[in-house]
Amino acid sequence: MNAKSNLPHIQDQYERYPFPVRLPEDEHTRLIASEIDRLAKIDHHCFGGQRDFEKSTRILVAGGGTGDALIFLAEQLRECPAEFVYLDMSSASLETARARAAVRGLENIEWIQASLLDLDAQSIGHFDYINCVGVLHHLKDPRAGLESLVSCLSPDGALGLMLYGQFGRKNVYLLQEMLNQFFGPDTELSAKVELTRQIFGDLGRMGRLEFGEGALNLLKDRRSDAYLVDTYLHGQDRAYTVTDIHELLSSCGLELAGFTNFFDDQGFTCALDYDPQVFFSDSDLLARVGSLEEPNRGQIAEILGGKTSMHAFYATRNSRAAATARDIDHAPNFVSSYGQTVADSIIELDLQSISLRLNCGIERELPIGPVARALLRGIDGRKSTRELVEIVSQGQAEIDPLQSMEAVLGHLDLLIRLGLVTLRSPDLKPFAPQHSSRPWNGAIDLRPFADL
Numbered sequence: 501m502n503a504k505s506n507l508p509h510i511q512d513q514y515e516r517y518p519f520p521v522r523l524p525e526d527e528h529t530r531l532i533a534s535e536i537d538r539l540a541k542i543d544h545h546c547f548g549g550q551r552d553f554e555k556s557t558r559i560l561v562a563g564g565g566t567g568d569a570l571i572f573l574a575e576q577l578r579e580c581p582a583e584f585v586y587l588d589m590s591s592a593s594l595e596t597a598r599a600r601a602a603v604r605g606l607e608n609i610e611w612i613q614a615s616l617l618d619l620d621a622q623s624i625g626h627f628d629y630i631n632c633v634g635v636l637h638h639l640k641d642p643r644a645g646l647e648s649l650v651s652c653l654s655p656d657g658a659l660g661l662m663l664y665g666q667f668g669r670k671n672v673y674l675l676q677e678m679l680n681q682f683f684g685p686d687t688e689l690s691a692k693v694e695l696t697r698q699i700f701g702d703l704g705r706m707g708r709l710e711f712g713e714g715a716l717n718l719l720k721d722r723r724s725d726a727y728l729v730d731t732y733l734h735g736q737d738r739a740y741t742v743t744d745i746h747e748l749l750s751s752c753g754l755e756l757a758g759f760t761n762f763f764d765d766q767g768f769t770c771a772l773d774y775d776p777q778v779f780f781s782d783s784d785l786l787a788r789v790g791s792l793e794e795p796n797r798g799q800i801a802e803i804l805g806g807k808t809s810m811h812a813f814y815a816t817r818n819s820r821a822a823a824t825a826r827d828i829d830h831a832p833n834f835v836s837s838y839g840q841t842v843a844d845s846i847i848e849l850d851l852q853s854i855s856l857r858l859n860c861g862i863e864r865e866l867p868i869g870p871v872a873r874a875l876l877r878g879i880d881g882r883k884s885t886r887e888l889v890e891i892v893s894q895g896q897a898e899i900d901p902l903q904s905m906e907a908v909l910g911h912l913d914l915l916i917r918l919g920l921v922t923l924r925s926p927d928l929k930p931f932a933p934q935h936s937s938r939p940w941n942g943a944i945d946l947r948p949f950a951d952l
C-alpha cells in the first residue's frame with residue numbers, strides 16, 4: 501500500500517478481527533444472501549429493469565471483508581460472462597473470502613490486497629457495479645474514498661453502499677463513549693475486548709444494558725469478538741443522516757437511486773422507512789409531507805423512525821435510472837420465494853388483511869381487496885403491469901380500467917418499496933426468485949429476509 505492509504509491501526513484491526521466471522525466449510529451447506537446485491541434489485545434501481553447480465557459485467561467489491569457480497573454476486577452470475585475484482589486491505593479477510601470462493605469453485609475473481617483509496621482506473625479498468633458496504637464510514641475521509649470508487653465507475657454504472665445511520669446508532673455511540681472512559685491511551689485492542697466483555701457482562705447482570713440491545717448477545721460466543729470490535733471498539737467510524745448522504749453523493753457527482761433492504765441491529769430496513777407519510781394521518785400534513793422534496797422527506801422519516809442504524813442504498817450518476825410502478829410495460833416479479841410465499845398464502849388462506857411491521861416501528865393492518873388478490877395471483881415475472889391490469893379489470897365489473905390501473909400501481913408501488921417485488925423489461929430473462937428458508941409468520945414482517 502502506498503502513502504495515501506495511511507491507515508495502519510484500522511488495517512491491524514481487520515487483520516486481527518476479520519469481519520464478519522465466516523468459516524469456508526459452511527459454503528457447502530448454505531448461501532448467505534447479501535440483500536443489497538440481489539441482481540433483481542440492482543437491475544430495478546440502477547438500470548431501469550433493463551440490464552442484460554448475459555452480456556459481460558464487471559463488478560468490484562471494495563472492502564469486501566470475508567466475502568459475503570462477492571460470493572453472493574458471483575453465485576448469481578455463475579452462468580454469465582462476469583468478471584469480479586475483490587479488494588480489501590486486510591489479508592486475513594481476503595484469505596477467508598478466497599477460501600470460500602474456492603469451496604464453491606468460483607474462479608473468475610481477481611484478488612487485490614490494497615486500500616480502495618489507491619484504486620487506479622488506468623490499471624484496474626471501469627466497473628458496472630461497485631459494492632462498498634460498511635467501509636466508507638471507517639475512512640478518515642469518506643468522501644475521498646467515494647471519489648476513488650467513482651473514478652473507476654463506468655458512465656452508466658451503479659454503486660451499492662451501506663453507511664451507518666446517525667440516529668439509529670446513538671446507543672452504540674453512548675456505549676463507545678462509556679467504554680472509552682475505561683481505556684488508557686495505550687490500552688491494547690485485545691485488552692479492550694476482554695475489558696468490554698467484563699463491563700457488558702456486569703452491566704447485563706445489573707440490568708443496566710437495556711439500551712444496548714444486542715451487546716449482551718455478543719458475550720455468548722467468542723466468534724462475536726469481531727462484531728464487538730467492529731461495533732464498539734472501532735478505531736474510526738462516523739455516521740450519516742439522510743441529508744448527509746445526499747450531500748456526500750452530490751459532492752461526488754452522484755444521485756441516490758433508492759434506499760433498499762438491509763438487516764441492521766434493530767431489524768430489517770426498507771424504502772418505506774424513508775417515507776414520512778407512514779407516520780401521519782392528518783390529511784393536511786399528509787399533503788404537506790407529500791409535497792416535500794428529498795432530502796427533507798427522508799430526513800423527517802429518519803428522525804421519526806429513529807431506529808435505522810444502517811442506511812443501504814444505490815447511487816448512480818443519474819437517478820432517473822430507477823424503474824417505477826409507472827413503467828407499465830415492465831414485468832413485476834417476486835424477488836425471493838418469501839414474497840411468493842406471502843402471495844400464495846394470502847390467496848390460499850383467503851386472507852382479508854395482513855399486518856405490516858416496519859423497522860421504523862410502524863405497524864399497520866393492510867386490507868387485501870379483490871384487486872390486490874388478482875395482482876398477487878398474476879405476478880410471474882413475465883406478464884407486464886399493463887397485462888396484469890387487464891386481467892385484474894376482467895374480474896372487476898364494478899371498477900373501470902382507469903381505477904384498476906391506479907389501484908394496481910398503488911399496490912405495486914407498496915410491494916416494490918417493501919423490497920418484495922422488482923420490475924424488469926419482459927424482453928429480458930426474468931430473475932428466478934431465490935430460495936427462502938424461512939416460513940412465513942402471517943405478517944409482512946421483513947425480518948424473515950435475514951437468512952434467505
Ligand SMILES: C[S@@+](CC[C@H](N)C(=O)[O-])C[C@H]1O[C@@H](n2cnc3c(N)ncnc32)[C@H](O)[C@@H]1O
Pocket residue numbers: 507510511514519520562563564565566567568569587588589590593614615616617632633634635638639730
Ligand atoms: C466492516 S467490514 C465490512 C466487510 C464487508 N463489506 C461486509 O459488509 O461484510 C469493513 C472492511 O473494509 C475494509 N477496509 C477498511 N478500510 C479500507 C480501505 N481503505 N481500503 C480497502 N479496504 C478497507 C476492512 O479491512 C474490512 O474488511
